[in-house]
Amino acid sequence: MATTRRLVRALARRFAWHMLGAAIGLALVLLVHGLLSTATGGVPEWVVAAVAVAAAVALGLVPGARELEVTAARALLDVDAELVAPDEPRLAHRARTAAWVVLHLVTGLVVAFGLFGLVPAAVLIGLEAVAGRSLGSGLPLPSGAGEVVARLALCVAGGLLAAGATWPLGVAARTLARRVLGPTAHDRMETALARARREAEHTRLARELHDGIGHALTVVSVQAAAGRRVVAADPDAAAGALAAIEDTARTALAELDQLLAVLRDDAADDAPMRLGPALGDVVEAHRRAGLDVRDRVDLPPGLPALLGRTVRRIVTEALTNAHRHGGPGPVTLEVDRHGDQVRVEVANPLAARGGGRPSGGRGLAGVRERVALFGGTVTAGPDGDRWVLRATLPAPAPVRPAPVRKDPDA
Incomplete structure (x- = not known):
């Protein structure tokens, strides 16, 4: 029926x-x-x-x-x-x-x-x-x-x-x-290209999620473990660890909120993504988490936003790995520009067990992919008793504003 x-x-x-x-x-x-x-x-x-x-x-x-x-x-x-x-x-x-x-x-x-x-x-x-x-x-x-x-x-x-x-x-x-x-055949090609762009965007967002939220969770876990060990013997140190956890979690939530805003259907496709703190804030966050970072950052103003974000992500990945896998001792960070290249170098002591660290992690793979998009190079591995990450990225000359001419009659 x-x-x-x-x-x-x-x-x-x-x-x-x-x-x-x-x-x-x-x-x-x-x-x-x-x-x-x-x-x-x-x-x-x-x-x-x-x-x-x-x-x-x-x-x-x-x-x-x-x-x-x-x-x-x-x-x-x-x-x-x-x-x-x-x-x-x-x-x-x-x-x-x-x-x-x-x-x-x-x-x-x-x-x-x-x-x-x-x-x-x-x-x-x-x-x-x-x-x-x-x-x-x-x-x-x-x-x-x-x-x-x-x-x-x-x-x-x-x-x-x-x-x-x-x-x-x-x-x-x-x-x-x-x-x-x-x-039509042209429509199918445009659909395939749009699908490829969406997949590339999803991959990029997955990297942002790993770099931002994953690194924040690493710092939180390290601070929570340290606070648990000293909560009875050194309440001030435990309070400092809890404060670092609070600050890191707040920053991670703000970054996650921005990521979700990008994923919304009504978000503009060409809206710029401003995710994550500045480079100096990244370094300070790891210092508050207990990492002895000795930095020398000398970057001129006027770098492209995408290049600056990539440098920040490289430093974030390197410092997080130093926090997670490195041994005790100072971590040196150098970021500067030589001619038409931006160079990043992060070195930290190897762990006491001596065996280096896993080489197939998603973080280092993401760093290599980011740098490869610029045509740069990345090396990461043990160098004596230290683990060293070096990245070199081509950088265009910064855009200088045209000089303003003064009217002599003004």
Whole structure:
């Protein structure tokens, strides 16, 4: 029963789609015929048909025609495939839309002619055969019982075929809609590129999440362990550890809030991401967490924002790894610029167990990927009794503002 109801609803919707095309097509034909008859006093039918087709093509080129046809195909033809109505249609979209409008109007007129022309004619001819007298069809009456039966059979078959034309034509239109109103090869390429951009953005956000939140959690875990060990013997040190945890957690929550803002659907795609604290704040946070950082940072103003953020992430990763894997002792940090290069070097003592550290972590891999985007180089590994990370990034010359000329008459 449910299947029958679905079939009836589908048939009704396809009939409505055809009647929509028939109404527009008939109005267009009558308008063309009236205009041509008024202008020329009478033209052949084939001229009317040719001009009507041209008018249908022009109708398909009207802005908004594709949107209306896409909506009708989805609602009345039950097209569940991807249909596109681009904001800036290309020539291929316009040509396909014009062809689809012509197809819609022609199939609608065919179905309407079958229902309102052929079906009544079949009924009339059948009644003449049964009654044995002419009712106005103009056809000769059958001369015998065999001819009566044959004519009745032809009338029934023709009437059923004309009445049922809406179903096969609707199925064909539903299939063609996926091709004609679906995405072009250019649309598919743009979709693939957009998907690649989204995946790249997700990867970048995953790095930001690892670099910011992951490093903050490392500092929190180190401080929590230190505070637990000294909470009874040295309450002031424990209070300092709790304060560092509070400050780090607050900063991480702010960064997470900004990350979630970027992930919102209504966030602007080209909005700049300002994530994470400044380089000096990163160093101070690790100092408060107990790391003996001896830094020498000498970067000129005017560096590109992306380069500055990359330098900060490299330093954050190196100091976090020193906190997590390094041995006791000072950590040296040098960030400076030599000519057209920015150099970052972080060195910390190796742990007492001596074996270096894992080399396949996501953090160092992320650093290498970031630096590779700039065409720079990264080396990381033990150097004597210290672990050293060195990164070199090409840097363009800082943009200097043009000097302001003073008006001598001012």
